[in-house]
Amino acid sequence: MQEDTYLLIKKKKRKSLDVFYKRYGKKLLGYAIKNWQVDEDTAWDLIYKTFYSIIDNIDKYTFESEQKFSSFVLRAFLNNLRNFYRNKKKEIDLSSKENLETFSNTTSKEESPETEQMKQLKMELSKLEDWQRMLLLLRAQRMPYSEIAKYIDKPQEQLKVYYSRLKQRISKQLHQEMEVNNG
Numbered sequence: 001m002q003e004d005t006y007l008l009i010k011k012k013k014r015k016s017l018d019v020f021y022k023r024y025g026k027k028l029l030g031y032a033i034k035n036w037q038v039d040e041d042t043a044w045d046l047i048y049k050t051f052y053s054i055i056d057n058i059d060k061y062t063f064e065s066e067q068k069f070s071s072f073v074l075r076a077f078l079n080n081l082r083n084f085y086r087n088k089k090k091e092i093d094l095s096s097k098e099n100l101e102t103f104s105n106t107t108s109k110e111e112s113p114e115t116e117q118m119k120q121l122k123m124e125l126s127k128l129e130d131w132q133r134m135l136l137l138l139r140a141q142r143m144p145y146s147e148i149a150k151y152i153d154k155p156q157e158q159l160k161v162y163y164s165r166l167k168q169r170i171s172k173q174l175h176q177e178m179e180v181n182n183g
Contacts, residue, residue, distance in 0.1 A: 004063075004065070004066045004069065005019060005020055005023055005024075005066060005069055006058060006061075006063050006066070006069040008020075009054070009055055009058045010058055010059065016055065017051060017052075017055065020051050020054075020055070021051070024047075024051075024070075024073055025047055027150065028043070028047045028050070028073075028074075028077050029043050029044065029047060031077075031143070031147065032046065032047070032077075032081060035141055035142065035143055036081055036085075036141075038081070038084075042084070046077065046080045046081060046084055047077065049080055050073065050076050050077045050080050053076060053080075054072075054073065054076055065153075067153045070150070070151055071130065071131070071134060071151050071152065074134070074151045075134070078137070116181060117174065117178070120173075120174055120177045121170070121174060124170050124173050124174065125170070128166070131152045131153070131154065132162070132166055134148075134151065134152055135148060135152060135154075135159060135162060135163055135166065136163070136166055136167075136170075138151070139163050145159045145160055145163075
């Protein structure tokens with residue numbers, strides 16, 4: 001029986017990178033290339049950045065199971081992917097003089113207060129369990145259910161039903177809130 005990855009990391013720190021790599025490296029690489037269209041070198045950079053960050057901060061967390069740790073790894077990796085694209089977009093935007101001139105106009109729009117619908121959506125999402133938010137996030141990125149099942153402790157066949165019900169539930173709640181606010 002394999003020892004849980006997070007326990008190995010807590011015990012051996014840097015030596016556990018090899019185990020971490022073997023258990024998660026290829027999965028994350030395939031996900032980054034297929035779903036985020038990242039080149040292989042960039043994907044590996046982000047994977048190792050994620051690994052080292054988790055290894056350095058593992059003592060701050062506790063995990064009930066390898067499944068929970070796996071979800072944590074995926075969330076950390078997704079954050080690194082998002083930050084990579086956010087930084088890349090800023091570099092592209094700032095490289096153009098035309099974009100520099102319009103930069104001040106766009107930043108004022110970004111700083112505008114949240115809409116009521118966005119606040120309501122955030123509130124509805126906060127009511128969900130972690131696995132439900134992960135399911136919505138990963139499906140929004142068009143990740144196949146077979147891949148999602150690796151990170152969420154639910155049967156692959158049921159994920160489609162869960163996803164459909166979650167979308168309906170949130171949509172219904174948002175619609176009801178809009179009626180209350182407008183009525």
